[in-house]
Amino acid sequence: MTMAPTRGILGGRPEGLTALHIDDGIDTRDRLVVVGNGMAGARFVEEVLERGGGDQFRITVLGDEPHGNYNRIMLSPVLAGEEHEDDIVLNSHDWYADNGVVLRAGVRADKIDTAAKVVHAADGTATPYDHLVLATGSYSFVPPMKGVRAEDGGLLPGVYGFRTIDETRAMLAATGTCRRAVVMGGGLLGLEAARALQGHGLHVELVHAAPYLMNVQLDPEAGAILKKSVESLGITVHLDVFATEVIGGDRVRGVGLADGRQIEADLLVVAAGVRPNTDIGVRSGLEVERGIVVDDQLRTDDPDVYAIGECAQHRGEVYGLVAPAWEHAKVLADLLTGTDPGAEYHGSRTATKLKVAGVDVAVMGINTPERDDDEVLVISEPRRGVHLSVVIRDDKLVGATLLGDTRKVAFLTQAFDRGAPLPEERIRLLVDLSDGAEEVGVAEMPAESQVCNCNGVSKSDICGAVSGGCSSVGEVMDRTRAGKGCGSCRSLVEQIVEWAADGELTVDPAASWYVPGIPMAKPELMAAIREQDLRSVSAVFAALAPGGKDDAKSKMGLTSLLKMIWGRDHLPEKDGEFINDRVHGNIQRDGTFSVVPQMKGGVTTPAQLRRIAEVAEKYEVPMVKVTGGQRIDLLGVRKEDLPAMWEDLGMPSGYAYGKSFRTVKTCVGSDFCRFGLGDSTQLGIDLETRFQGIESPAKMKLAVVGCPRNCAEAYVKDVGVVAVGNGRWEVYVGGAAGASVRKGDLLATVDSPEAVITLAGRFMQYYRENANWLERTYDFVPRIGLETIKQVLLEDSEGILAALDAGMQRSIDAYVDPWGQDAKQPATPGQFRPALPLVPLPKVPVR
Amino acid sequence: MSITELTTVPTTTGPTTTEHVVGRVAEIPPGEGRTFVAGGTQVAVFRLRDGSLHATQAACPHAGGPLADGLTDVDVLVCPLHQYAYRWTDGASTSGAAPLRLFPAHEVDGQVVVEVPDVP
Known part of the structure; x- marks a missing residue:
């Protein structure tokens, strides 16, 4: 291999390569020696320093380059x-010096004396260690x-590996004089070298x-499509043939193939794979073995010697990817610094996204089905250079290959890494069926x-937050306020954050918590509340929050949960409620409130209307x-007028302000x-009478229609009921026509209004017990899966129907009209x- | 509500401040806030679950929301209109709004005392 000796040191210091190293014997820190200064070794040192390891260890890094x-x-x-x-x-020589790390660059470690715990290097030095980490990486494999x-055993002039900056520099220099190149190897590196x-x-x-390109990552079909794309760039591809001879003698003049063909070339890049550098081991x-x-x-078989990368x-x-190497670095740093003495590495699920020879490629997991019952979906569009496939096992994504179109990679990576639920229609994994x-x-x-x-947040604001250091979706949302309004953009925000972070995203542990202030998912939290008999929000904080600390943004969700669990036995605390629930009205932009009396099924009377008119005046x-x-x-009612107004109205609250059961719209049935097939109006009134005011993770809006003309929009409600004739009713769940629009899923068709009420009650209770805080049914139903919900609610697959009925009954029994109650006697002083x-009020113009 | 002037606190520069009794602690339920007037300045006073008293400007700097109607914890106050949160320690917003003005507040014999700058 040739290289210009006058070339500079990458990341070197202007004055040369000195680093003061005082080993005065007083230093009681353990000696941590790292062999290898590449992606794994240097990252490991960073991870150790990040955990305060600079105080524990004297760190020395030996680097061959x-x-x-x-x-x-x-x-x-x-x-x-x-x-x-x-x-x-990534890290200059100065960085090592600044962090008290001794970097001995250009020193190759030869052998370890594990008994004496010393590393012997090619420059004759011996470096003692207490802990030794091998991160020697790999080298370009040159086939025979x-x-x-x-003659000296080195590569013939004009032949290059593609592994180091020195090799890269030498190739760059050669491009000035060479005209024809042969690249050996149609894997990732080979393709990139060819393109460059x-x-x-x-x-x-x-x-x-191999018979097709990138055969390690792709299946034959995808490989064939990639070949076309590469050829369209003007690169000639020879498949299924070995290069057996380098022709030239003193320098490269051509390459001979196993089938006898010869290719003229003055530059040969060998990118036929890498092999682990295991010599020192x-x-x-x-x-x-292989590594x-x-x-x-x-840990290797010597207790003080480790290997990573x-x-x-x-x-x-x-x-052979960087992500696992970095996971190794983290685990070992946790372990050696004592940050997590039980840290273990259990293997990596590798997902890669890259651009190879101008073509977008993303691969994760396996690329072909391995078992009889593996599901596989392939979309192949050779003309467009697109080939997409996924492999699903037991409802989990176990592999995906995207070639030419990687738009779905964010979602797929998430499904692959975290086992996120998959859409029922598998094709949605690969294409967005966006209905037009x-x-x-x-x-x-x-x-x-x-x-x-x-909140007026743009894509660039989100990307700015990511580059500004936010490393989780939650942090980005806090910083930019994106997704903190109606919430309908949340998944888009997540996708952009994932895209902008490009795989460097930390999983926000709080994402699985029911409320941000208590580190528990909902089932765990509910169990703890029951076991410890916690009946008030302050009791929950005292028992379950870190340090017993209360958290404003958790209070509303906890109040709702406690009401659901304990019914009338919960201990109310007004400061645990949002202002809407404290005063039973919806706060408006000028600090006034809106008053919506109950009007079951949207049916009213002249007397009621007269009363409302009088009160309004x-x-x-x-x-x-x-x-x-x-x-x-x-609208626009002053807070102090609320109790008197309720008294004058003499009507119960319509709950138009709460995270609760809101209303049931009906048609005239x-x-x-003339077309009505069922008495939708009465069924709506009955539903509202039974479920009025029950609290839930997010609001629940219902509708009943008397025929499929859907005049009261039952298809797009949290629970929607449609009369289909002959006394039969369809029950739809998970619909929405708000910030999101979704047609509900048909849960069941039942025979009577009573059966509708029973099933709607069971669905709502199942939702109340299992949905995340503020998760509407239109997210909940797809998350759980319609099939699962059907099994639970129709076939009692979990044996919980009796408990669901009892839970809902407990809440129904606890119902009290809040207007009637607080109008007589305020719940709290003031x-x-x-x-x-004192602030001049209406910011809202009076019409 | 009655306003009693207690003492005028002289400062070396700038306007003087005065302590005002604005009401009784019992008027504020634990964890909640109520609005008072102290020497012509409208303030929201909060009694946190840890027993401490805090006074802030009454209207949210973001869009004029009624802060006394907000949710609290030992660290922050959250405005009910758009959920901007402000720290008790320095009034700074945790999500990028302008900071909140704080006034010293404490309890004397069951009374809430708030110190506000004198209105010229």
């Missing part, structure tokens, strides 16, 4: 001339070929021993396009409006309508005292 630590993944863009080599430096090596060299104007031919007597064998604590073999696997409207992948979205319309209500829920809204008496 003379450079600081650089991003090896970025060598392809450097070769292509898209990146400057200075921009791929006639004439590939010069072609970009420098060379004629490139690619020789690959072999020479030192460590157990070595240096380690256990779940990344590409040189390590864990449970039979040797990884064309959806744009987040990558293609213009930076300035608004994502959160409630008496209290000078600025606006009277018919609501979308078939009721009448009195069979009494008057419950209806004005909060803003």
